[in-house]
Each structure stands twice: as structure tokens, then as C-alpha cells.
Amino acid sequence: MGEEPKGRIEKNDKSEAVIMEQKGVNRRTFLSALGAAGVLGAVRSAANAGGNRLYAQENDAPASPFEGAAASYPVLQNPGPRGMSVSWAVRPEEGKLATGWVEWGLTEALGETSRGAEFGLNQLSSTFLSARIRGLQPGTTYYYRTATCQVLFENAYHITTEEPVYSPVYSFKTASRNAGSEKFAVINDTHEAQPTLKALMGRIAEVDPEQVIWNGDLLNSFVEPKQAVDSIYCPQYGAFAANRPLLFNNGNHDHRGIWARKKSDALLPWRHKGIFGDLGRNFVLRNGPVALIGLDTGEDKPDANPVFSGLANFEPYRERQAAWLSQTLKTKQVRSAPFIIVICHIPLFDSRPDANPGDIMVDFAAWQRPMARMCDPFMEDAGVQLVIAAHEHAFRYDPATGNRCWAQVVGGGPELEQNTTIMVGEATAEKLTLRVEKVADGTTLGEWDFAPRKV
Numbered sequence: 001m002g003e004e005p006k007g008r009i010e011k012n013d014k015s016e017a018v019i020m021e022q023k024g025v026n027r028r029t030f031l032s033a034l035g036a037a038g039v040l041g042a043v044r045s046a047a048n049a050g051g052n053r054l055y056a057q058e059n060d061a062p063a064s065p066f067e068g069a070a071a072s073y074p075v076l077q078n079p080g081p082r083g084m085s086v087s088w089a090v091r092p093e094e095g096k097l098a099t100g101w102v103e104w105g106l107t108e109a110l111g112e113t114s115r116g117a118e119f120g121l122n123q124l125s126s127t128f129l130s131a132r133i134r135g136l137q138p139g140t141t142y143y144y145r146t147a148t149c150q151v152l153f154e155n156a157y158h159i160t161t162e163e164p165v166y167s168p169v170y171s172f173k174t175a176s177r178n179a180g181s182e183k184f185a186v187i188n189d190t191h192e193a194q195p196t197l198k199a200l201m202g203r204i205a206e207v208d209p210e211q212v213i214w215n216g217d218l219l220n221s222f223v224e225p226k227q228a229v230d231s232i233y234c235p236q237y238g239a240f241a242a243n244r245p246l247l248f249n250n251g252n253h254d255h256r257g258i259w260a261r262k263k264s265d266a267l268l269p270w271r272h273k274g275i276f277g278d279l280g281r282n283f284v285l286r287n288g289p290v291a292l293i294g295l296d297t298g299e300d301k302p303d304a305n306p307v308f309s310g311l312a313n314f315e316p317y318r319e320r321q322a323a324w325l326s327q328t329l330k331t332k333q334v335r336s337a338p339f340i341i342v343i344c345h346i347p348l349f350d351s352r353p354d355a356n357p358g359d360i361m362v363d364f365a366a367w368q369r370p371m372a373r374m375c376d377p378f379m380e381d382a383g384v385q386l387v388i389a390a391h392e393h394a395f396r397y398d399p400a401t402g403n404r405c406w407a408q409v410v411g412g413g414p415e416l417e418q419n420t421t422i423m424v425g426e427a428t429a430e431k432l433t434l435r436v437e438k439v440a441d442g443t444t445l446g447e448w449d450f451a452p453r454k455v
């Protein structure tokens with residue numbers, strides 16, 4: 001490392017977790033040495049204690065690598081060839097709030113600053129902070145760290161801001177269509193199952209993908225921001241998305257609960273230009289030979305289902321996304337990609353005649369027929385090769401047919417010994433390989449090669 005952080009995290013004060021993170025020590029080894037039960041016990045005791053703190057006091061939380069108001073490792077989000085967002089959880093003291101910024105640059109000396117200001121105001125929060133880094137070059141490595149300050153806001157003329165506390169310096173590489181290869185990992189349907197999350201975080205560290213796509217059902221119902229910390233930022237299992245971006249994709253459960261309407265504080269929306277500015281959960285990322293496209297399939301029942309009590313509005317939302325998809329598939333970054341992969345939570349196909357298609361008033365969807373009907377014509381025109389889906393808590397592979405140009409792989413689930421998977425895609429311009437692994441024992445459930453599109 002070059003210049004030492006100037007904040008309160010001095011080299012000798014860094015926790016073992018931070019030092020190990022920087023040295024690349026195997027996280028599974030570290031966690032087993034630490035004793036995951038102790039970490040989870042501390043988190044539970046904080047939850048039981050109530051109050052506005054997201055985590056237990058230092059005495060209760062062994063080996064916490066966080067100082068001051070910071071409460072998580074940074075999480076990179078919304079990657080692009082020229083931009084990257086950084087978010088992190090905060091835990092200000094009772095009666096205080098937190099503000100912060102990101103320092104970044106081409107070397108560890110950093111030198112640039114980005115803040116998450118909106119309409120002239122810097123962020124002030126008790127839960128999450130974020131900043132968008134803009135003006136980056138494609139395919140380039142950047143270094144960054146977060147700065148977090150506690151703020152005592154008594155009134156407009158009495159505001160006390162404390163000294164910043166800095167994270168360690170991390171790095172990331174921006175996407176580039178000229179990259180020679182791409183490697184991504186998909187996880188899903190974790191449903192707040194902590195043993196499952198721990199195993200997945202360990203496996204992500206070993207696989208070391210360029211992006212992690214979390215394909216929905218992070219939790220059962222969004223009730224409070226603390227769930228986002230424990231299940232998405234996952235500070236108890238290390239910095240899984242500090243050196244690579246997280247691409248979050250909504251599952252049906254992620255739409256549930258009052259706090260689902262506030263989750264953009266933790267899971268930053270994508271900013272689409274022009275007429276699609278009303279959207280923000282569907283995404284496109286081109287890196288090397290692969291165009292990754294995320295679609296939000298919404299809830300698993302029709303909007304008119306009485307269970308929603310009139311609060312669901314997914315049908316027009318899916319129509320808007322289909323319109324966005326039709327335009328996105330025609331953009332140069334996508335149509336020039338040798339491989340186009342669509343990622344969505346609820347499958348877009350099911351061969352079983354009795355599978356619930358999501359547009360009937362009984363039970364819940366096994367697949368999303370309305371979305372498939374709207375999107376498939378565009379996907380056929382573009383020659384999409386693969387759909388990656390979730391939701392079913394069971395692995396299956398639906399090969400492409402004469403009538404459908406894309407194959408579909410479905411997998412993942414919260415029961416570690418039964419159905420938890422990690423899907424890893426690796427591509428060069430000549431070949432895309434997707435491997436689905438059962439995380440509990442590392443066995444390969446399926447592996448397929450895909451030929452490039454004609455571009």
C-alpha cells in the first residue's frame with residue numbers, strides 16, 4: 001500500500017479481519033478460527049437489545065473490523081465502463097447521524113473525491129451511505145476507500161461533524177467491451193439463511209468472479225434496514241463485493257414488507273436514460289464477450305390477487321421492462337456481444353403442463369408467462385443464448401429448442417445441504433461455459449458450453 005490512511009484507522013490498530021482481507025487469507029479458515037457462532041451470537045444480541053444500533057457494542061462483537069460509524073465493508077454497485085457506485089452501512093451513536101464520501105484514484109494515493117450529494121445536500125443517514133464515482137475509463141483499475149463521519153445535528157446552526165474514519169484501500173476494475181474474457185457468479189434465494197450465506201461468501205472468495213449477481217430472494221420480507229446489512233452487506237462474512245461489484249436482481253420476496261419501498265437506500269437503483277428513467281432495477285452490463293441483462297420479474301401472483309390489497313403494480317412494470325429490453329438488445333454494446341445472457345428471478349419457461357404461469361388467481365407462479373410472452377420475441381430476434389433463473393429452489397436445465405433460441409438454467413435455494421448453488425460463467429470470444437455447483441460439497445450439477453452469436 002502507498003499512502004497510509006490519515007484517519008483513525010492506523011496500521012497497528014487494524015483488526016485481524018482487515019489485515020487478513022488485505023493479505024488475501026482464505027476467509028473460510030479465518031471464520032472457522034473466529035467461530036461463526038460467536039459472530040452470529042453478537043448479531044442476535046444486538047437485535048434483541050433493540051435501539052437504533054445495527055450491531056452490538058465492541059465488547060459483544062469479536063474482531064469487528066469496523067471503526068467509528070462504519071458498520072460494513074464497502075459494496076460496489078451499478079458498475080459500468082465509466083462509473084461505479086460505492087455503498088456502505090453505518091451505525092452512528094445514539095442521537096447522531098453519519099455522513100461520508102469516497103476517495104479514489106488511479107493509484108493508492110487516491111486524490112479524487114466523490115460524494116452522494118443530492119440537490120445540494122450531502123448525505124446524512126443512520127443506516128447507509130453511498131457515492132457514485134463518475135468519469136472513469138473502461139477496463140481500468142481504480143483504488144478507493146470510504147470515509148465516514150459522525151454528525152451531531154442539533155439544529156441548522158449547531159452541527160458538529162467528527163473526524164472521518166477511513167476504510168482500508170480497495171480496488172476495482174471497470175467493465176470494458178474490449179476485455180478478452182469475463183467471469184461472473186450468480187447466487188440466489190438465500191432467504192436470510194445464515195449458514196447458506198456464510199458458505200456462499202466463502203465460495204465467492206475462492207471463485208473470485210468479476211461480478212456477483214444476486215438473483216433475488218435475499219430475504220423473506222423487508223421489514224427493517226438491519227436485514228439488508230445482515231443479508232446483503234454481510235459484514236460477518238467478509239468483503240465479498242469491495243473488489244468486485246454486486247449486481248442485485250429483485251426476487252418476488254424482495255418486494256415484500258414495508259421496507260421494500262426503501263431498499264434503494266441499501267441496493268442502489270440503476271439510472272436509465274431518456275424515456276426509461278422510471279425504471280431502475282433492470283440492468284445491462286457489457287464486459288468482454290458477455291452482455292449481462294437483468295430483468296425484475298416482480299411478484300409471483302397477479303396484481304389483482306387479494307393478498308396484495310391493491311398495493312401491487314407489477315403488470316405495467318413488466319411491460320415497461322419489456323420495452324426497455326427491446327431497445328437495449330439493439331444497442332451497440334449488446335448487439336456486438338458474442339454472448340447475451342438474461343438473468344431474472346422467476347423463470348421464463350416451464351415445460352410442465354401444470355406449472356403455474358403466474359397469471360392465474362391460484363397459488364403462485366412457477367414461471368412468468370406474461371413476461372416471457374412480451375420478452376421472448378425480442379430475445380429471439382437478438383439470439384439470446386441463455387436465461388439464468390431462480391425461485392424454484394431446485395436445479396434444472398431447459399435446453400434450447402427449435403422454437404426457443406435460449407436455454408434456461410434454474411437453481412439455488414436456502415437449504416445448504418439440499419439446494420444451494422453457485423453458478424459460474426466464464427467466457428472468451430470463442431466459448432461461454434456455465435457451471436452450476438452444489439455449494440455444500442462442490443459437486444457439479446451441470447456444465448454447458450455455448451457457441452458465440454453471429455455478430
Ligand SMILES: [Fe+2]
Pocket residue numbers: 217251252253345390391392
Ligand atoms: Fe422466489
